[in-house]
Amino acid sequence: MSTVSKVLITTLLFSLSSYSNADTDHQPLGKPAEALSHQAQWNLSIAPDGKALPKGKGFAAEGKKIFALQCAACHGPEGIGASADPLMGEVGSLTSDYPEKTVNSYWPYATTLFDYIRRSMPINAPFSLTADEVYALSAYILSQDAIIPEDFELNEKTLPRVTMPNRDGFTAFYPEK
Amino acid sequence: MKKAPVQSRRQFLQKAALGGALAGTVSLPILANADKLEFPDDLPEWMRAPGGEFGNYGQPSKHEQNVIRWISANPAAPGNGVSWTPLHDLQGTITPNGLHYERHHNGVPQIDPEQHVLLIDGLVDSPLSFDVKSLLRYPMVSRTCFIECGGNSNSGWRSNPIQSQAGYAHGLVSNAEWTGIPLKLLLKEAGIQPAAKWVIAEGADAAALNISIPLEKLLDDALLALYQNGERLRPENGYPMRLVLPGWEGILNVKWLRQLRLTDEPIMSRDETSQYTELLPDGTARQFTFINEAKSLITSPSLGMMLPDNPGIYQISGLAWSGRGKITRVEISADGGDSWVDAELQGPILDKAFTRFSLPWHWQGEYAILQSRATDETGYVQPTRDALVENRGKHGFFHYNAIVSWEITEEGDINHVYGF
Numbered sequence: 001m002s003t004v005s006k007v008l009i010t011t012l013l014f015s016l017s018s019y020s021n022a023d024t025d026h027q028p029l030g031k032p033a034e035a036l037s038h039q040a041q042w043n044l045s046i047a048p049d050g051k052a053l054p055k056g057k058g059f060a061a062e063g064k065k066i067f068a069l070q071c072a073a074c075h076g077p078e079g080i081g082a083s084a085d086p087l088m089g090e091v092g093s094l095t096s097d098y099p100e101k102t103v104n105s106y107w108p109y110a111t112t113l114f115d116y117i118r119r120s121m122p123i124n125a126p127f128s129l130t131a132d133e134v135y136a137l138s139a140y141i142l143s144q145d146a147i148i149p150e151d152f153e154l155n156e157k158t159l160p161r162v163t164m165p166n167r168d169g170f171t172a173f174y175p176e177k
Numbered sequence: 178m179k180k181a182p183v184q185s186r187r188q189f190l191q192k193a194a195l196g197g198a199l200a201g202t203v204s205l206p207i208l209a210n211a212d213k214l215e216f217p218d219d220l221p222e223w224m225r226a227p228g229g230e231f232g233n234y235g236q237p238s239k240h241e242q243n244v245i246r247w248i249s250a251n252p253a254a255p256g257n258g259v260s261w262t263p264l265h266d267l268q269g270t271i272t273p274n275g276l277h278y279e280r281h282h283n284g285v286p287q288i289d290p291e292q293h294v295l296l297i298d299g300l301v302d303s304p305l306s307f308d309v310k311s312l313l314r315y316p317m318v319s320r321t322c323f324i325e326c327g328g329n330s331n332s333g334w335r336s337n338p339i340q341s342q343a344g345y346a347h348g349l350v351s352n353a354e355w356t357g358i359p360l361k362l363l364l365k366e367a368g369i370q371p372a373a374k375w376v377i378a379e380g381a382d383a384a385a386l387n388i389s390i391p392l393e394k395l396l397d398d399a400l401l402a403l404y405q406n407g408e409r410l411r412p413e414n415g416y417p418m419r420l421v422l423p424g425w426e427g428i429l430n431v432k433w434l435r436q437l438r439l440t441d442e443p444i445m446s447r448d449e450t451s452q453y454t455e456l457l458p459d460g461t462a463r464q465f466t467f468i469n470e471a472k473s474l475i476t477s478p479s480l481g482m483m484l485p486d487n488p489g490i491y492q493i494s495g496l497a498w499s500g501r502g503k504i505t506r507v508e509i510s511a512d513g514g515d516s517w518v519d520a521e522l523q524g525p526i527l528d529k530a531f532t533r534f535s536l537p538w539h540w541q542g543e544y545a546i547l548q549s550r551a552t553d554e555t556g557y558v559q560p561t562r563d564a565l566v567e568n569r570g571k572h573g574f575f576h577y578n579a580i581v582s583w584e585i586t587e588e589g590d591i592n593h594v595y596g597f
Contacts, residue, residue, distance in 0.1 A: 026316050028366045030297070030305025037298040042436060045377050045387050045444045074253050083253045085451070095460035099572050101451065106462075109445045116447040119385035123254045123283055126383050170454060174391060174465035 046115040050160025053114065056131035057155035060148075063140025066133055070122045079141065084123075088144040091165050104145040108170055110162035113138045135159070246276055247345045256284025256383070259326065262351045264344035264476050264496065270523075270531040271321075272351035274406050279413045280326050280349065282384035286433055290417040293381065295363075295401075299438035302368025309417050312403065315358040320400060320423060322529045323498045325350035325469045327426035327453045330577040333562065338593040343479040346593070347581065350469075350498070352531035355421045357402035360395040364437070373439035377446075378420055381435040389443035390422065390429050394467075398423050401434065424500030424529035425467045426576070428453050455573035463573070469500035471559050472578040473507055473534070473551035484589035487542040493520070494535045499553035503527070506552040507534040513546035513582065513597035514561065520549070545585040546597050562595055 036042060046052045067079070076082030080089050080102060090100035099105075103113055118134045120126050129137070139154040148154065148162060237244065244266040250258025260279040262272055272278075279285075290309040298304035329349035332339040339346050364376075373392050380386040390399075400421040403410060410416040415432030422429050428448055443449060443465075455463040475495040478484060484491060497504045503526050508517035520534035534549065551559045560568070562579035584594040 026362065027314065029311035029314060030303075030307050030363070030366050033296055033298065033304040033306035036294075036296055036306055037304040042296055042298070044385060045379065045438065045446065047440070047442060047444050074251075083251055094456060095458070099456055099460075101456065103451070106456075107447075107451050109450065112445055112447055112450055115387070115444075116451075119387070120283060120383070123257065123383075126283065126385065169460065170450070170462050170464040172465050173463050174467060 044115070044119050046111045048109045048111050048160065050111050050156060053111070053156035053159060054131040055156055056135050057153050058132050058134070058136025058139050059153060060136070060139040060143040060150050062133075063136035063138070063143075066129075066137050067140055070129070071137070074123065079144065087141050091145050094166065094169065103141055104147060104165065106166050106169070108164055108167050110138065110142060110147075110159055110164055113141065114159060244276070246279065247348075254283070256281055259328075259349055261345045262348035263342070264348045264350075264474065265342045265479050265481060266344065267476070268494070268533075270352050270496070270533050271406060272353055274353070274408065274411050274414070277351040277353060277405070277411070277414055278324075278326065278349045280328075280427060281413070282382065282386055284383055285413045286382045287412060288381060288417060288433060293417050293435070295418065295434060296436045297363060297367045297439075298436070299377070299440050300370040300373035301364075301439055302370065305363075305367045307363065309403075312358060312401070312418065315362060317356050317358055317403070318400070319354055319356040319404075320398070320421065321352065321354045321527050322421065322423040323350055323352040323469075323531050324421070324427050324430050325472075325498070325500075327428055327466075327469075327575040329427075330472075330579075331574050333577040333579055333581075334566075334571050334574060336571070338595045340480060340593055342481040343474055343476050343581075347474050349427070352496075352498070353406050355400055355402040356404035356407070357400040357418070357421065360399040360401055360420070360437075363401065364392075364395060364439075369439065372441050375440045375443050377436070377438040377440055377444045378429075378431040378434060379436040379438075380415075380431050381433040386428075386431060386448065387444060387446045388428060388431065388448050389440075389446065390420075391467075392439065394422055394425065395437075422467075424469060424502075426453065426469055426500075429467060453575055455569065455575050457573065458570035466576055469498070470576065470578050471497070471499035471501065471504070471551045471553040471557050473497035473504075473549040473559055474581050475509075475547055475549045475583060478547070478585070478591055479583055480591050480593050482591055484540055484585065484591075487540065487589060489540050491538045491540055492535055493538050493547065493549075494533065495520075495549050497522075497532045497534055497549070497551040498530065499551065499555075499557070500529055501557065502529065502554040504532040504551055505554050507532070508550045508552075509534075509536050509538075510548045510550070511538065511545045514548055514550075514580075517550065540585070540589075542587055542589075544587055546594065547583040547585060548580050548597060550580055561597070 043052050074084035079087035086102040090102050091105045093100045135154045142148045143150050246260035248260045262276050262278045295307045326349035330347045332346050375389045376392050402419050402421040418434050419432040420430050477494045497507045507520045509520050510517050520536040523533040526532050565579040582594050582597045584592040
């Protein structure tokens with residue numbers, strides 16, 4: 001047996017014994033994934049701080065065109081009242097007899113809009129929009145209720161700073177008190 | 178809705194007396210023509226010829242083809258919707274895999290297990306990836322529990338009682354034996370950093386569904402499930418792997434799991450802000466209401482059935498479950514809640530799992546309102562609809578767990594009613 005093989009076997013035995021833990025005996029089989037963890041496809045989730053937002057920018061005017069092509073069929077031309085969830089309008093309706101939970105009336109964070117559109121919309125072709133298109137669509141939706149001005153440049157820096165009307169409307173029930 | 182007439186309030190459920198009566202009526206058939214060699218012409222055909230061949234994978238009898246999940250999906254996006262477990266057609270406590278409820282946000286992905294990877298990263302000492310073959314070598318445990326969609330029974334918030342069969346109004350809940358790896362094994366292998374408090378789970382479907390889960394739950398009783406009732410997960414239930422979080426609402430039991438990212442704060446994804454939060458009358462909303470509170474439902478007799486014999490003896494049967502632990506008591510009322518009798522609970526009574534209850538009922542043609550009311554081991558008692566609506570208004574949509582009332586008419590028809 002070569003010296004190299006002896007070293008390998010010794011290392012393996014040592015490793016195996018060190019893998020034993022108090023819960024159960026099993027061999028840890030996870031592979032180091034530092035590089036994988038940095039790939040864009042594993043960084044889709046965007047927290048309210050917006051740190052994971054991709055570089056890009058968009059304006060409501062472009063977003064309006066994309067909306068008509070990609071969104072209106074399910075969400076309706078006005079972004080409300082069709083088969084898919086309502087997006088625009090009804091800000092201030094949450095205490096009424098007919099509350100509408102639109103993006104603009106209900107969602108507490110604008111970052112969620114980017115996160116959700118990018119990962120799952122349009123429903124027949126998720127991941128088909130560019131970052132600029134997602135910024136533009138987000139700008140269009142938010143501008144329809146004057147949450148941002150019509151000419152506002154939405155980008156990775158400005159999006160997390162947008163304050164949604166219902167930002168303080170949620171009460172966390174975890175942890176339970 | 179008027180209350181049950183006075184005479185029906187006196188109609189108590191006579192469990193003990195009935196048990197004795199039934200025991201005495203059993204008798205064996207007598208073979209009157211035992212000396213005759215010829216068989217009668219009406220001997221069934223399936224006894225006169227060899228039966229069917231073996232099958233590689235069994236299917237229900239063709240006579241049970243109406244026992245199906247009821248699909249309710251968006252016509253414009255058929256992969257976005259639900260299918261309901263036909264609880265009214267089932268017995269026992271285990272939901273067959275082909276009938277487990279579904280909620281998909283953009284269809285059922287057909288995942289090649291050779292290509293699927295689970296990544297654990299974020300606030301860990303070393304990010305790790307796991308392939309399916311490796312995961313199948315880990316120690317596994319089995320756990321029977323229910324999974325209930327946060328939106329189950331949401332028609333209960335409507336102003337008028339929906340006239341749907343029990344499972345098609347309340348069947349976004351199913352109960353299975355899940356087998357998999359305790360999540361804590363995999364998380365500890367990656368090395369949990371002290372700052373980690375939440376885990377962002379993400380699915381490999383065309384919604385790339387993401388949601389925040391408290392790390393505490395994953396270290397407690399959560400499973401990375403690979404098997405469902407003994408066989409590998411069905412595609413619609415997360416093949417090749419999913420989270421199972423006993424007692425916590427369905428959306429958190431992420432199917433087709435591809436990533437667990439440990440963080441210090443929740444991500445505030447669409448499905449923990451826009452959806453699965455409950456709007457209250459004051460305009461604020463409850464968020465992170467993870468636990469499915471105690472609930473019960475009479476599955477038989479229930480809407481869509483009728484009582485054929487008057488008078489007749491009927492076996493009231495149903496299911497109870499709680500996300501907080503074991504069911505300790507189920508009571509039955511036949512008079513709209515004026516009087517209650519304890520049902521028998523069928524063992525074993527498992528933590529955060531379906532418990533079957535039953536009670537024989539003498540019906541003598543009177544108008545009746547049948548209800549069940551569950552209590553769990555924390556002492557929590559299932560509320561009436563009035564109490565639930567009083568507490569939460571009518572626009573919460575999620576976490577409806579009120580007592581269900583079945584009206585029995587004098588003709589033996591069954592309707593869903595409110596007001597009791």
